Amino acid sequence: MRLSRYIIIQLCVFQLVSTSGLYAVGPDAAAGYNRGNMLYRKGNYRDAILEYNKVLATGVANGHLYYNLGNAYYKSGKLGRAIIAYERAQQLLPGDEDIKANLLFANAVKKDRDPEGEVGLLLRAVDSLYGSLTEHRLTILDSLFLFLLIGAGTCLIWFDSRRVLWICLVSLLGLGFGGTTLLLANRIGARTSNSHAVVLPDALMGRSGPGEDFLQVFEIHEGTKVSIQRVEEGWMLIRLSNGVGGWVPLGGLEAI
Amino acid sequence: MSKRCFGMSLIGRSIVFLLTVVLLASESVFAVVDEFEIQLSVDRTQLVVGDDFNMTVLVSTKSGGLSFGQTPKLTLPEGIEVTGSSSSTSNAMNIVNGSVTTSVTTRLNYSVRATRAGSFVLGPLRMDHKGKSYESNKIRVDVGKVQRGSGAGSAPDIPGSGNPGLKQIQEALFVSALPDKKRVYVGEQVTLSYNLFTRQNINNVNYANIPTYTGFWSEPLFDTQRLNFKREMLDGKEYHRAPLKVTALFPTTSGKHQLEQLELICDVPDTRAQQRRFDAFGFEDLFRGGAGGRTQKVRLRSNDVELEVLPLPDGAPPGFEGAVGKYKISVLVSPTSTVVGEPVSLKLVVSGSGNLSAIPRPKYESGRMFKIYDPKETVQVEKQGTRIGGRKTFEYVIIPQEAGTLEIPSFSMPYFDPVEKQYRTARTDPVRLNVGAGDKHLPAAGGTALTRNEIQVLGQDIRYLKPDLSHLDDHGVRLLEDWKFLALNIVPILGFAGVVLYKRHRNRMSHDVAYARRRRSTGEARKRLTKANQLLGETVGGELYSELNDALSQFLADRLNVPTAAITPDSARALLLDKDVQKEMVEEVRGLLEQCDYARFAPGSATSEVRAKDYSQAEKLISALDSMI
Numbered sequence: 001m002r003l004s005r006y007i008i009i010q011l012c013v014f015q016l017v018s019t020s021g022l023y024a025v026g027p028d029a030a031a032g033y034n035r036g037n038m039l040y041r042k043g044n045y046r047d048a049i050l051e052y053n054k055v056l057a058t059g060v061a062n063g064h065l066y067y068n069l070g071n072a073y074y075k076s077g078k079l080g081r082a083i084i085a086y087e088r089a090q091q092l093l094p095g096d097e098d099i100k101a102n103l104l105f106a107n108a109v110k111k112d113r114d115p116e117g118e119v120g121l122l123l124r125a126v127d128s129l130y131g132s133l134t135e136h137r138l139t140i141l142d143s144l145f146l147f148l149l150i151g152a153g154t155c156l157i158w159f160d161s162r163r164v165l166w167i168c169l170v171s172l173l174g175l176g177f178g179g180t181t182l183l184l185a186n187r188i189g190a191r192t193s194n195s196h197a198v199v200l201p202d203a204l205m206g207r208s209g210p211g212e213d214f215l216q217v218f219e220i221h222e223g224t225k226v227s228i229q230r231v232e233e234g235w236m237l238i239r240l241s242n243g244v245g246g247w248v249p250l251g252g253l254e255a256i
Numbered sequence: 257m258s259k260r261c262f263g264m265s266l267i268g269r270s271i272v273f274l275l276t277v278v279l280l281a282s283e284s285v286f287a288v289v290d291e292f293e294i295q296l297s298v299d300r301t302q303l304v305v306g307d308d309f310n311m312t313v314l315v316s317t318k319s320g321g322l323s324f325g326q327t328p329k330l331t332l333p334e335g336i337e338v339t340g341s342s343s344s345t346s347n348a349m350n351i352v353n354g355s356v357t358t359s360v361t362t363r364l365n366y367s368v369r370a371t372r373a374g375s376f377v378l379g380p381l382r383m384d385h386k387g388k389s390y391e392s393n394k395i396r397v398d399v400g401k402v403q404r405g406s407g408a409g410s411a412p413d414i415p416g417s418g419n420p421g422l423k424q425i426q427e428a429l430f431v432s433a434l435p436d437k438k439r440v441y442v443g444e445q446v447t448l449s450y451n452l453f454t455r456q457n458i459n460n461v462n463y464a465n466i467p468t469y470t471g472f473w474s475e476p477l478f479d480t481q482r483l484n485f486k487r488e489m490l491d492g493k494e495y496h497r498a499p500l501k502v503t504a505l506f507p508t509t510s511g512k513h514q515l516e517q518l519e520l521i522c523d524v525p526d527t528r529a530q531q532r533r534f535d536a537f538g539f540e541d542l543f544r545g546g547a548g549g550r551t552q553k554v555r556l557r558s559n560d561v562e563l564e565v566l567p568l569p570d571g572a573p574p575g576f577e578g579a580v581g582k583y584k585i586s587v588l589v590s591p592t593s594t595v596v597g598e599p600v601s602l603k604l605v606v607s608g609s610g611n612l613s614a615i616p617r618p619k620y621e622s623g624r625m626f627k628i629y630d631p632k633e634t635v636q637v638e639k640q641g642t643r644i645g646g647r648k649t650f651e652y653v654i655i656p657q658e659a660g661t662l663e664i665p666s667f668s669m670p671y672f673d674p675v676e677k678q679y680r681t682a683r684t685d686p687v688r689l690n691v692g693a694g695d696k697h698l699p700a701a702g703g704t705a706l707t708r709n710e711i712q713v714l715g716q717d718i719r720y721l722k723p724d725l726s727h728l729d730d731h732g733v734r735l736l737e738d739w740k741f742l743a744l745n746i747v748p749i750l751g752f753a754g755v756v757l758y759k760r761h762r763n764r765m766s767h768d769v770a771y772a773r774r775r776r777s778t779g780e781a782r783k784r785l786t787k788a789n790q791l792l793g794e795t796v797g798g799e800l801y802s803e804l805n806d807a808l809s810q811f812l813a814d815r816l817n818v819p820t821a822a823i824t825p826d827s828a829r830a831l832l833l834d835k836d837v838q839k840e841m842v843e844e845v846r847g848l849l850e851q852c853d854y855a856r857f858a859p860g861s862a863t864s865e866v867r868a869k870d871y872s873q874a875e876k877l878i879s880a881l882d883s884m885i
Contacts, residue, residue, distance in 0.1 A: 027726075027727060029727075029728040030724075030725050030726060030727045030728045033724070033725060033728055034724040034725065037721055037722075037723075037724055040721055041721070055728070060728055060730050060732075061730055061731055061732025061733075062728045062729060062730065062731050062732075063731050064722035064725065064728075065728065067721075067722050068721050068722055071718055071719075071720070071721055074718050075718075092731035092732060093731060098719045098722065101718075101719050102718045102719050105716065105717075105718050105719075106718070135734065136731070136733065136734070136735060139734075139735040139736055139741075140735065143735075143741070143744075143745055146745060146748070147748055150748040150749065150751070150752045151748075153752060154751075154752055154755050157755060157756055157759050158755060158759060188736075
């Protein structure tokens with residue numbers, strides 16, 4: 001009796017802490033966001049962008065805010081910045097259909113076409129699932145697995161009967177906990193390495209080395225997403241999605 | 257050109273010339289008549305653009321043949337072109353009352369085509385002969401614009417017509433067009449059969465013009481793929497007849513209709529070769545140049561057919577829309593049980609003989625109980641001998657609007673029966689339909705639910721803004737950097753450790769007697785001391801000392817894991833000394849145990865002060881020993 005009460009209390013506290021309402025930002029940010037929306041509706045995209053950026057400057061990271069900012073950039077003809085905003089919005093709200101649709105649309109209208117690889121159905125499903133697991137969600141999932149694992153472990157120790165059941169449960173939950181921990185570590189690793197960027201100018205020349213004297217190897221255009229390899233003397237080594245690498249000046253790209 | 261034409265019968269001509277020369281060598285024998293004539297003729301003078309016709313030039317002389325290569329100079333107006341030519345020469349010898357006259361006729365046949373509309377004058381053709389100049393006659397031909405179906409004769413067009421073979425060919429080769437009746441009602445079927453009759457060999461038969469039957473709806477009944485000749489007697493002569501086509505015609509307007517002619521082109525053996533057989537004294541084999549022979553292209557036209565189309569008689573029933581024939585209507589509804597708003601399929605089949613393509617939709621009485629949508633129509637034409645018939649299916653979708661046993665209205669179709677010359681009406685029986693109430697929403701008026709179109713994408717844009725919010729959530733929060741969240745995760749770990757330790761304690765308590773006695777000893781001693789404390793106020797101290805003795809002996813027995821009975825003042829002293837307890841304290845324990853023994857059995861020996869002092873000492877000793885043993 002005492003034990004079950006202990007487990008229930010644990011879960012309640014977990015739920016309370018996990019709700020995002022605990023992390024709501026003050027009403028000023030919402031007011032700025034709503035002002036931006038109003039300006040957008042009037043067709044004043046420039047001021048809408050300024051308003052959204054003011055809210056972002058307060059340190060808030062909100063998927064809807066980035067999405068609306070992306071829309072305002074797109075309507076102002078800044079495709080590259082729109083794609084960056086949509087990418088950031090997607091990182092925060094990976095399951096959002098609107099963000100997905102607009103990112104797809106913006107990528108479809110940009111000048112460079114992404115190479116289309118043959119992706120199997122299973123791989124696509126796994127990719128989609130992984131994409132929807134944000135760091136936040138993975139953290140909560142990992143914590144949930146930990147709680148359940150401890151609960152099952154407690155039962156295993158406490159009850160002398162049904163030991164096989166408890167052992168199986170502990171094993172499964174242990175695997176779940178281990179898996180989510182690995183995924184979480186991967187996510188955090190990807191975030192901290194911050195390895196993607198988007199081209200901002202109309203066209204950007206990729207060279208074989210960090211300098212204007214090097215051979216031109218490719219030309220990429222606004223909105224193209226590249227992978228950042230390293231930075232050296234004001235130049236950045238990037239890799240395109242088709243595997244081709246080259247050096248571009250630092251100012252031409254913005255990290256997502 | 258003339259050289260080429262004459263060259264065709266060079267050997268034959270040379271022999272004829274030679275013979276002529278021999279015959280004319282003796283002027284004493286033959287009276288010589290020096291006459292020269294050029295005659296121009298055409299087979300027709302009324303033409304349309306593109307028509308081929310035949311032009312013949314006959315050069316007759318009685319004074320001797322033409323010299324080699326000598327032909328009239330051919331000049332034709334613009335718009336008339338020569339497409340081919342041939343020539344022949346014939347000699348004739350007449351003996352009348354002993355006087356012999358000879359004539360030589362050279363025939364030049366030209367295939368000519370009119371390429372432009374207008375009126376043209378052919379000729380005169382000029383030719384010099386023996387120092388004199390001769391002229392032919394002139395012929396006027398009118399070339400009209402193409403007007404298909406304008407009555408041309410049924411005679412074959414043969415290059416070189418006007419020659420004696422024409423009549424033979426006309427008799428031996430023709431196309432007949434035969435309707436099964438000549439007076440029909442509008443919409444009634446006429447069956448028109450085309451047959452090719454021939455008495456001679458023909459090759460390369462092809463259609464040159466297939467009628468389009470303006471003013472008629474036509475359905476082919478038979479179309480030959482290869483000529484299949486059968487012997488047939490016609491006017492006492494034996495012919496070979498090959499059926500060409502059988503067509504069902506349904507007139508669409510009343511009045512007299514002249515049908516267009518069917519035209520064929522075929523090759524026939526050159527009949528003039530046969531003519532020559534008699535004229536050229538049996539040299540035809542040489543002239544014809546072998547068994548292959550020469551052939552002529554002949555264009556055959558079917559005979560004129562005129563049909564009288566009668567208008568339908570008066571007295572048509574209401575709703576009559578021109579259906580002519582003999583028809584039946586049947587109806588099939590599935591399912592016969594449904595619910596309000598659920599569509600039902602109604603299949604209406606009109607079957608019979610007649611022009612099914614012209615069958616209108618059968619009429620029905622519309623009511624509020626049903627919504628009936630325009631039907632899908634399919635026609636299945638069947639050939640019943642030389643009659644056209646079949647079935648026309650109308651598939652309606654009906655949506656009941658009310659619940660209950662509903663009667664689908666009967667469909668009717670008035671038609672004119674040309675055999676009985678009467679109007680009749682085909683009608684279906686009413687069909688009952690059980691309609692349940694159902695809970696489906698009825699489609700909007702106009703039936704858009706059933707006539708759906710593919711949605712057309714007109715343009716693409718980004719999706720619109722996310723709506724306004726009363727507060728902004730920070731989606732970028734990282735829980736792992738939040739101490740509250742981390743603390744929360746440590747709680748269950750600590751709890752788990754506690755559970756493990758508690759479980760271990762419980763296990764020892766149940767299995768390790770020494771541990772259990774030791775863990776319980778302090779509590780038990782305190783219980784007894786509490787009881788003893790309650791007995792302090794009593795005048796008799798027996799029970800107090802009994803409790804104090806039990807508390808101390810039990811505590812010592814539990815801690816030293818020995819039976820309680822084994823604890824005596826002396827044994828306790830020895831055991832405690834073994835546990836390295838201070839000697840003074842050991843002596844105090846022994847003294848107190850002895851005092852308890854004494855006071856238990858001599859009640860009233862101890863004053864209340866002594867009792868309180870002994871109680872305090874017991875409490876102090878137990879407390880001190882708790883941390884020592």
